[in-house]
Structure formats: structure tokens, C-alpha cells
Amino acid sequence: MNTINPTTVTSRFDRTRARLRTWFGLQEGKATDAVIDETLRGGVEIKGPNLWILMFAIFVASIGLDVNSTAVIIGAMLISPLMGPIMGIGYGVGIYDFALIKRSLKYLLVATLISLVTSTVYFLVTPLSGEHSELLARTTPTIWDVLIALFGGLAGMVGVTRRERSNVIPGVAIATALMPPLCTAGYGLANGNMSFFFGAFYLFSINCVFIAVSTVVITWILTPPHKRFVDNRIERRVKHLVVAVVMLTAVPSVYLAYRLVQEEVFSAKAQQFVKDEMALLRQTHVAGTNVTPSRKLIEVTLIGERVDDGKLKEIAARLTHRGLAGSELVVHQIGDSRQQIDASSIKASIAGDLYQETKLELANRDNVIAQLQEKLQQQERDRSREADVAKELHAQYPQVTKVVLSSATQWDAVSGNAEEQEVTVVYLASAKPLIAAERRTIERWLQARLKTERISLFVGRHVS
Structure with missing residues (x-):
């Protein structure tokens, strides 16, 4: 009978743990605690040039949202300095430095207020309007935004603590998207849309909280030098406070994510239901389907052979068996009382279209x-x-017998390019030669009389 040596098991466990530490440890390549501390503290302040950079970035992000340009929004996120005070809060919590926490909170509050004012001013004066997809995407935060902020913050803090600088922080700034929600909140204020404002500001709060929480987690893992409390209960209270803030921020987003998933599931089931059930109808085709998950309403428009009410009731009765209990199926058919279409209305519509087209063509x-x-x-x-x-020239210079005036385009013979303005070409036929002084006088007179400086004067001999 084989027996397992406890010493051998312990040895294997230690080797495995050592190998895992080699692969996943954060100590390798880590900067010194002093460098990490200096970096994180140095990024907290947003004033002077950083404040101007923040305002310019807000303008860029607002324009990107206004014209629905993802590339412009990404550019704004790359130049934004908002990550500094947020990570400063997390680092302050991680080392129990309440002075750093207060300082970081102050600069984050100032940056947030300035960002809101800047974006609100922009959306008040912009001539563009419309709620584009980039704006709408920042008004309904969900649990997915929580996860993005959490893992993005973890990646950012790991990057900050390395000896060699990388592109982690710019990537985190893009992924967590701190700027667009603030700009969307400004849009909501400028247009009096409070649902936009609160939804976007909640998304910004989620990003801030979970980036800070990620910073706290990595700080605790790396265990840098931190302030010690005389009473360990204070330290426990700090940790409990961090957990409470995380829960209060995350719970609403979980609910919103659950509702979003439910709506997506309902829409998918409804679309599949219509596809399966209406495919069984002969000589009838689905012209359109509109699903409203919030009202559990499924609207279908049919063309072709009319389906009787009894058949439609049978189809509606199968909603429950397809996971759509409590839903309402509304079917629109050409010819029913809700969509009456007759020949006279069609003729009137065609006549109206022809009249408008003819009117436009005549105009x-x-x-x-x-x-x-x-x-x-x-x-x-x-x-x-x-x-x-011609008469005036002959009166002044009787020897001038013929005058030819024409507008022409002057070309550069070398490059083949035309000059911007036309030239007035004047040809005079004179019975007697005109001296140089007379030619200059005539040219100046023509410039004044024709109101143009671009005169090309040619004089020839009149032959009887």
C-alpha cells in the first residue's frame, strides 16, 4: 500500500505557489514606493495649464458628441487630466492619508464643476442639435460600465506602479470614458433634460468610484508604507466605508443592467415569435415589426391576403407558451378599420405629388x-x-477711328494656369501713331471709365 508523504505534498505546493507568484506577481518591474508616491501625488493637482487643458478637452469632447464623431471623442479622452485626482483619492484611501484624500476630492470637485460649466456653455451656443448615438450611449449606465471602470482602473494602477512607462493610462482613459459623460451631463443642463443629466452624471460617478476602488485594491496588494492608526477599529471603519460606497454606487447600475437585459431578451423573443408564426401564413407577408419592451407591445404590419380575426387570436394565444406572457399583439392589415386605404385617397396622393413636382420644375x-x-x-x-x-475716345483723340472692347481670361503660358480675374482687352485703330504719353493717358482714362485696373491696351494702324 502506497502512502503519501506530507513533506512531499508541502514541497509541491510551495513550488506551485512560487511558480504562480513568478507568473502573476506584481513586484517584478515595480517602481520604488517613493517614485509611485511622487507620481500619484503629482497627478492630483488640476490648476494652471492643467485647467486649461481640461477645458479645451471638454470643448473637443462636446464637439465630438455634437457631430457624433467617435474619433474626436477618443482624442479628447486622451488629453484629459481627470484621471489624476481620481487615482489620488484611491491611493489616499489605500495608505490612509486623509490629507491626500481631501486634496484629491477638492481638485476633482473643481474639475467636475468647470467641466459641467464648459460643456453647458458649448451646448447653449452650438447651432447643431439632435440626440446622436454617442450622446445617448452615455445616459443609461449599467453593470457593464461598472466592470469597465473596475478592470480599467486596475490596469491603470498596475501601469502607474511600473518602472517603465507604458500606454496603459491613455488606454484606461479611453476605456473608462470620463469626459463624454460630463459633456452629456452639460448637454442635459443646456437643454433642460434632467434624465440626460442624471444618467450621464451617474455614469461619471461610477467611473470615478470604481477607478478609485481599483487604485485602493492595488495599493493594498502592493502594501506601500502607510499611516498607522493607534486604534485598529478606525482602519476597519475606513475599509467598511470603502465597501459601503462601492455598494451604493454599484447597486443602481445592477438594476439598470438587469432591466436592459430583460428588454433585450423580450425583443429577441418577440422578433423570433413573429418570424415563426407569421411564416405559417400563406399569401401574407410581414411588412414591418415594432417591439416596445417597456409596454410589452408587439406591433406587426401585414400585406397580402387578409388574415381573419380568429386566426390572429390563435396566434396571440401562443404568446404565453413562447415566454411572452402578458404581451399584447397588435396586427395592422391593409383594408382593416385602422388602416383604411381606398382608390380616391391614392389618386389624391399621386395628384398631390405630381402637383408638387410640377410646381418645383416650373419654379x-x-x-x-x-x-x-x-x-x-x-x-x-x-x-x-x-x-x-468709343465715341468719347474719338472725341478726345480724333485719330482713333475704331475701338474693340472684350473681356478675356489671361493665361500663364508657362504653367498653363488661368489668373483669378478677367482682363478687359481694348484694341484701338488709329489713323496716326499714338505717342507713349498718349497711350498712358488713354490707359488711365479707360481704367477710370470702365472701373477696372486690369486693362490690356493694344494700338494698331488704321488702314483705309
Whole structure:
């Protein structure tokens, strides 16, 4: 009979534990306690340049939310300094430094107020409007946001405590999304939408609390030097307070997540129910399905052969067996009292559409005719002016017998590019040669008379 040596079991256990520590230990590559302490304390303050960076980042994030641009929002999250005071709170709790906690809370409160004011001002003055997907995504926090903030904060604190700096903190800033909820809260204030404000601010609070909690956890694991209490009961109270804050923050999000999951499950079941049941109907097709989970309402629009009420009641009776008890099935069919469509209404609709199209086409045609008429009138005015110019030139210089005026485009022969403004080309036929002084005088007179500096004057000899 084989017996197990207790010493051998203990030895194997110790080796396994040592191997696990090698793989998962946080001590390898860790910066010194002094460096960690300096880094975390140094990131707490948000004032001076950091305050301006925060406001600029809020503006960038608000614009990203307003134009529904994910890339712009990510850029704003990368330049935001909000992570510093949040991690400072967690580190202060972890080492029981209440002075650091108070200082971090002060800067976080100031940063939050300034962020809310900045985003509210932006959304008050922006000409854009509309609740885009990026805004709506920050108004319903759930347990998934809690998990993102928790694991993101853990990754961030591990990254901060390393000797070599990495891109962990920027990644955590993107994942936990501190800026967009604050901007969405500002949008809610600017538009008087309190559900937006409270939902977004709750999401921001979740991120703050669980990033701080993650910082506390990693700090306790690394056991840096911390303040000691004369009475251990105070230390226990601090830990109990941390747990209480975590629970108070997380419980509402769990409820919201549960409700969201229930709604998604209901929608999936309803869609599958409609797909399965309506597929059995011959010569009838589903034109559209609308599911409202909050009211447990399933609306179906059918086209094709009409389904009698008895058959529809049989289908509705099967809702309970498909996990949709208490739901209401509303079926719209072409021809029933709720969606009456007759030939006269169709004719009226078509006639109305044709009238609108014809009216628009006639308006466009009138606009083109008006533009052509304006061009013709301008040409007549130009011809009249050119005739006056020719007469006036002949009166001043009787030797000028012919005048040709034309607008032309001047080209650069080397590059082949056209100059921006047109040139007025003037050709004069003179019975006697014009001296240089006369040519300069005529050119200046033409510039004043035609109200343009761009004159190209050419003089030729009149041949009888």
C-alpha cells in the first residue's frame, strides 16, 4: 500500500505557489514606493495649464458628441487630466492619508464643476442639435460600465506602479470614458433634460468610484508604507466605508443592467415569435415589426391576403407558451378599420405629388429664364457702355477711328494656369501713331471709365 508523504505534498505546493507568484506577481518591474508616491501625488493637482487643458478637452469632447464623431471623442479622452485626482483619492484611501484624500476630492470637485460649466456653455451656443448615438450611449449606465471602470482602473494602477512607462493610462482613459459623460451631463443642463443629466452624471460617478476602488485594491496588494492608526477599529471603519460606497454606487447600475437585459431578451423573443408564426401564413407577408419592451407591445404590419380575426387570436394565444406572457399583439392589415386605404385617397396622393413636382420644375425653369434674361440685359448695358466709350475716345483723340472692347481670361503660358480675374482687352485703330504719353493717358482714362485696373491696351494702324 502506497502512502503519501506530507513533506512531499508541502514541497509541491510551495513550488506551485512560487511558480504562480513568478507568473502573476506584481513586484517584478515595480517602481520604488517613493517614485509611485511622487507620481500619484503629482497627478492630483488640476490648476494652471492643467485647467486649461481640461477645458479645451471638454470643448473637443462636446464637439465630438455634437457631430457624433467617435474619433474626436477618443482624442479628447486622451488629453484629459481627470484621471489624476481620481487615482489620488484611491491611493489616499489605500495608505490612509486623509490629507491626500481631501486634496484629491477638492481638485476633482473643481474639475467636475468647470467641466459641467464648459460643456453647458458649448451646448447653449452650438447651432447643431439632435440626440446622436454617442450622446445617448452615455445616459443609461449599467453593470457593464461598472466592470469597465473596475478592470480599467486596475490596469491603470498596475501601469502607474511600473518602472517603465507604458500606454496603459491613455488606454484606461479611453476605456473608462470620463469626459463624454460630463459633456452629456452639460448637454442635459443646456437643454433642460434632467434624465440626460442624471444618467450621464451617474455614469461619471461610477467611473470615478470604481477607478478609485481599483487604485485602493492595488495599493493594498502592493502594501506601500502607510499611516498607522493607534486604534485598529478606525482602519476597519475606513475599509467598511470603502465597501459601503462601492455598494451604493454599484447597486443602481445592477438594476439598470438587469432591466436592459430583460428588454433585450423580450425583443429577441418577440422578433423570433413573429418570424415563426407569421411564416405559417400563406399569401401574407410581414411588412414591418415594432417591439416596445417597456409596454410589452408587439406591433406587426401585414400585406397580402387578409388574415381573419380568429386566426390572429390563435396566434396571440401562443404568446404565453413562447415566454411572452402578458404581451399584447397588435396586427395592422391593409383594408382593416385602422388602416383604411381606398382608390380616391391614392389618386389624391399621386395628384398631390405630381402637383408638387410640377410646381418645383416650373419654379426651376422660371429661375433659369430669369437668369438668362438678366444676362441679356447685362450684355445690352455693356454694348451701350462700349459705344459711349468709343465715341468719347474719338472725341478726345480724333485719330482713333475704331475701338474693340472684350473681356478675356489671361493665361500663364508657362504653367498653363488661368489668373483669378478677367482682363478687359481694348484694341484701338488709329489713323496716326499714338505717342507713349498718349497711350498712358488713354490707359488711365479707360481704367477710370470702365472701373477696372486690369486693362490690356493694344494700338494698331488704321488702314483705309
